[in-house]
Amino acid sequence: MTADATPTDLVLTLLGPDRPGLVEAVAQSIADHGGNWLESRMAHLAGRFAGILRVELAADRVAALTSALTKLEGHGLRITVEPGGAPGQAARPMELELLGLDRPGLVHEVSRLLAQQGVNVEELSTDRFSAPMSGEMMFRARARLDVPTTVDVSAVRASLERLASDLMVEIRLAEPR
Numbered sequence: 001m002t003a004d005a006t007p008t009d010l011v012l013t014l015l016g017p018d019r020p021g022l023v024e025a026v027a028q029s030i031a032d033h034g035g036n037w038l039e040s041r042m043a044h045l046a047g048r049f050a051g052i053l054r055v056e057l058a059a060d061r062v063a064a065l066t067s068a069l070t071k072l073e074g075h076g077l078r079i080t081v082e083p084g085g086a087p088g089q090a091a092r093p094m095e096l097e098l099l100g101l102d103r104p105g106l107v108h109e110v111s112r113l114l115a116q117q118g119v120n121v122e123e124l125s126t127d128r129f130s131a132p133m134s135g136e137m138m139f140r141a142r143a144r145l146d147v148p149t150t151v152d153v154s155a156v157r158a159s160l161e162r163l164a165s166d167l168m169v170e171i172r173l174a175e176p177r
Helices: 022-032 059-075 106-116 153-167
Strands: 007-017 036-045 048-058 078-083 091-101 120-130 137-148 169-174
Touching: 007 022, 007 059, 022 036, 022 048, 022 059, 048 059, 059 078, 091 106, 091 153, 106 120, 106 137, 106 153, 153 169
Parallel strands: none
Antiparallel strands: 007 048, 007 078, 036 048, 091 137, 091 169, 120 137
16 A cells, blocks of 8 residues: 555534435545545534534545535535544543533533543533423433543542532433443
8 A cells, every 4th residue: 555545534524404315425425535434423403414424535535535525515515624633642431411400501511620620522412301290491411521541530520519519400420331
C-alpha cells in the first residue's frame, strides 16, 4: 500500500430537512469512494435531520469523497468533513443518568461541574416527557463519560450528589453495564 493509500479517519456532520434517502445518498458516496462507515449517531429533531459519523478511507480519496458529498448540498443537506483526531488521555468510562422535573439550565449545571472536574462528555442524549400521574414535564439525560485516570471518581460522585440535591433531581454515576 502506498503512503497515499494509508487509511485515515474522517468525521462528517450532516444537517438538513429530513426526507427519505438522505442516509442512503451519503452511504452511496462513501461506498463509491471505497470508504468504510465505522460509527454514527443520527436523529430527527424538529423536522430536521442531524447526524454525525466516522468514516475510514484511503487518504488519497479524501478530496474526491469531499467533492462528492458537496454535491449533496444541492438537496439542502449541509455536510462538513473534518479529519479525525488523535486519541485522548487514559480514561475510564462511566455512565451518568439524570432524571427530574424539566427546567432551563439542567444540562449547563451538570456539564459545568463535569468540566470543572476534568471529565469529558463522550456522548449525551436527552429527552422530555410527561410524567404519568401528574402530567408535569420531566427531563431525562443519559451520558457516557470519560473520567481521566488522574481524577478521583468518588470526588466526582460526591460533587454530583451535592448538585443533585441542589437541583432536586436524581443523578446516578456508575460503571458501564
